[in-house]
Structure formats: C-alpha cells, structure tokens
Amino acid sequence: IPVAKIANIVELAPRYQDIQLALLHKQNRLNFSMDLFHKGVFGRLAQELGQRGHQLQILSTAASERIKTQPGSSQRGKLIKDASFVLQQYPDAPILLTSSTIDAYGRAELLEEGESVREKEFLAEVLGRMRSPGQGFDTDLMFWFNGWATLFSAVHVCLGNVYEEGAETVLARQRKDPLSRALADFDCRLLDFYAEKKDDLDALVASATGPHHLFHRLTEDADMRLHMTRRLIA
Numbered sequence: 730i731p732v733a734k735i736a737n738i739v740e741l742a743p744r745y746q747d748i749q750l751a752l753l754h755k756q757n758r759l760n761f762s763m764d765l766f767h768k769g770v771f772g773r774l775a776q777e778l779g780q781r782g783h784q785l786q787i788l789s790t791a792a793s794e795r796i797k798t799q800p801g802s803s804q805r806g807k808l809i810k811d812a813s814f815v816l817q818q819y820p821d822a823p824i825l826l827t828s829s830t831i832d833a834y835g836r837a838e839l840l841e842e843g844e845s846v847r848e849k850e851f852l853a854e855v856l857g858r859m860r861s862p863g864q865g866f867d868t869d870l871m872f873w874f875n876g877w878a879t880l881f882s883a884v885h886v887c888l889g890n891v892y893e894e895g896a897e898t899v900l901a902r903q904r905k906d907p908l909s910r911a912l913a914d915f916d917c918r919l920l921d922f923y924a925e926k927k928d929d930l931d932a933l934v935a936s937a938t939g940p941h942h943l944f945h946r947l948t949e950d951a952d953m954r955l956h957m958t959r960r961l962i963a
Contacts, residue, residue, distance in 0.1 A: 736777040736778050746822075758800045758846075759771075771826070785814050785817070800846060831846075838936075847938045851939055859916070860916050863914075864914075866882040875890075876893060878890070885945075908957055923947045
C-alpha cells in the first residue's frame with residue numbers, strides 16, 4: 730500500500746471517535762530498536778505526515794514475548810512488537826501499531842533471509858512438545874468478497890461460503906473443525922499424519938523458516954487435509 734494512502738487514513742481516522750485505527754507491520758531488523766519509528770515504512774509515513782503539517786508522538790511500546798534473532802546477524806533479543814502513537818493535534822485518539830512475522834503467514838521463504846524475522850528457534854520449541862496451545866495459527870475467520878471463509882493465517886483452509894450457507898452455519902463448522910483446532914495449537918500429531926502419506930517430512934522440517942511455515946506446508950494439499958481430519962476424529 731503506498732505510504733501516501735496510509736497517511737490519508739491516519740489523517741482522517743482521529744476525527745471519528747467510533748474508529749480505532751490499527752496499522753499492521755511486518756517485523757524486520759528495525760523492530761529491534763527505536764529505528765523502527767525513524768526508518769523503513771514507518772519512517773516514511775512519519776515523513777509524509779510531517780510534510781502535511783502533522784507531528785507524531787509515541788505513547789508506548791511493548792516487546793515481543795519470545796526472544797528472536799535479528800535478521801542478518803546472530804544477535805538475539807526481544808523486539809518491539811506493539812506501539813501506540815498520536816497525531817499531536819489529536820492527543821486523545823491513539824493509533825495502534827502492531828507487528829507480526831512474515832512467517833506467521835508461512836511466507837518468509839519468499840524473502841531474502843536478511844529481510845524478515847525468522848523463527849527457527851521457535852520451531853525447535855514447538856517440535857519438542859505435543860501441543861503449543863495459543864501459539865499456532867490465527868484461526869479467526871477471514872471473509873472474502875466472493876463469500877469464502879478461510880482461516881486468517883492459513884487461507885488454504887476454507888470452511889465454506891457465507892453467501893451460500895450463512896454465517897451461522899460456517900461459524901458452527903469452524904467450532905467443530907478438528908483441523909482448525911490442531912493448527913491453532915501446533916498439534917504435532919499432524920506431522921505423524923503427514924508422514925503416513927508422504928516421505929519428505931524431514932526435508933520440510935529442515936527447510937522450514939518457523940513452525941507457521943512448516944504447518945502451512947503440511948496442510949496445503951486438500952487430500953492431505955482430508956486425511957488429517959479423518960485421523961483427528963478417528
């Protein structure tokens with residue numbers, strides 16, 4: 730999205746009290762210091778708003794729960810995950826900045842290694858236990874213009890069409906779907922189920938950028954998802 734378009738929204742949102750604006754940022758090396766607010770896309774946004782006569786004030790920052798490795802180095806530490814800021818002329822209308830890893834959508838492999846925060850250490854932790862409740866995919870539903878309802882962080886998992894079936898039916902299906910629950914908890918039984926059908930599990934684990942990427946790849950094939958679902962309810 731062009732920074733000028735984001736600036737348009739940031740300019741207008743504080744005028745409407747019933748709107749809470751949140752900007753989603755993909756974590757990179759800048760998240761490991763206050764450079765996050767002076768360089769990169771946020772720095773360009775601040776510059777664009779400054780040219781329009783606005784000044785930004787950072788109200789708060791919050792660190793990630795997990796220790797992460799800075800891209801392009803071996804340094805590890807907590808990064809800035811969330812922040813809030815205001816336009817100086819609207820001091821009572823905070824705007825949120827929240828961030829996630831590209832890997833949360835299973836796509837870090839598409840970028841150069843130094844461009845994104847990867848989760849190799851987190852992958853090792855996940856593989857060391859049967860389940861990781863609350864640390865898996867974001868399984869909230871994403872609604873598409875054509876009616877599809879997919880998991881937010883695993884859009885290859887479609888749970889129906891709200892236009893054709895109605896929201897209540899789709900939501901009830903999600904609540905009952907064992908595969909959605911398994912993905913939400915990084916249920917490692919899925920690795921065993923995958924290995925029952927294919928022989929490249931070790932290669933997938935070795936090349937995965939993190940647990941999200943691995944579980945994406947395990948479940949991308951529709952026949953495999955059907956097999957896993959049957960095994961989960963067996």
